Amino acid sequence: MSVSLSEEIAPLLPYLRRYARALAGSQKSGDAYVRACLQALVADQTIIDTSHGVKIGLYRLFHVLWNASVVPPTAHDGTVSIFEQTAQQRLATMAAESRQTLLLSTLEGFSLPETALIIERSEEEVTQLVQDAIAEIDRQTKTDVLIIEDEPLISMDLIQIVESLGHGVTSVARTASDAIAAAKAQAPGLVLADIQLADGSSGIDAVKDILAEMSVPVIFITSFPERLLTGERPEPTFLITKPFNPNTVKAGISQALFFKGVEEVAAA
Template structure:
């Protein structure tokens, strides 16, 4: 079960839009397993069982009494402005399949629906994404082919790419020149500088949602320091990037209230 925890934390954060809030759900999941180990699903693999317990806790809770709810309540309130347009279940189906890589059958097991219903929910979520508020996007990526691929995905979603930066210095300069509404950042940059440091520099100037892209996501999901809310694993699928972008903007105040 332990190897699957970093990725459950990634899913929880993407679903809630918050590190603290997502981690609180994961903590509640682990506490439930410890309290009643006999209820852990025995007929599926450990990863499916772990996510199934998490889904049960998520679906049975409410905004006003969710575990750990408090410090970032305004972010959840922001999300309410869009819940009428993109309901929780379609978002769960999209994130489970696009971000976490579950098949429609496995996702259906997790949320208690047939595979065909999962596919319909994913299509519903994708349709809602098409109507999402457009944003200006800064890409921080030093690999030209990957940068071009990300740029194409961003533009296909209807967003504007303000710049593609390849170093920490470039990233900060471009962000200050034209403030983006979203940042997509690689970890290792061209001059051996860090995308994490670039993002920290940018965030000292203004708030903006960030999606990190890395070949080693487990290194950023250790629980030992502040970690990214949105994280994409390389090599990535186009659907994964689309889902992460949509979810990051879903929870962003500027786009939610536009």
């Protein structure tokens, strides 16, 4: 890539990785697709159409490569999480393009016209694809959610969002210790976590301790996504930036539960 194109693409990569991970259901698989996209660009810069801006061009190129299955799904080698093991099973129940459209228009914040450009569909088709995705995900089994958040107003918003989707809230924790205790008292089916908590403790540390005891999908909701999207491991598969759009949180919850283990969903 030329220096100028590289410079324009570099700040977009953390968010492209976020999109790829949410789409694939794992950091490993998502990052593999992003690497393939970059390798294709290095080989031939003319494959990216920047007439509508570099960001739209980059996501459009990624969309083409994803649909072409340039990178094979991650093999189950005994170390793959329960979320990845069930991803392909659940993908079979939903058109991939519907999920792509939902993520682009909510998690990534593209407008309806921009999403239509990226997936090369009409705006009417994009609207229908989003509706189809939401309808399919809503058929997933409901679960209980642990919220780790120290701001009361934000906690209230998250509770309302969670309950509007038909889920329940097990607890709202303001500190890492409270979150760990709440998870031990009642195992959640999903965790929504901030990274900076009331007593100076870390939501990241709380999540690490919780995941050491149980397998549960986690969505980080933070004002500082760059602290988590560093390109280093481990990084979250699901990450939402504050201030958030309620529809973005709803889409994130739906995506996280989409990849949740079948056995865990049934038990939640």
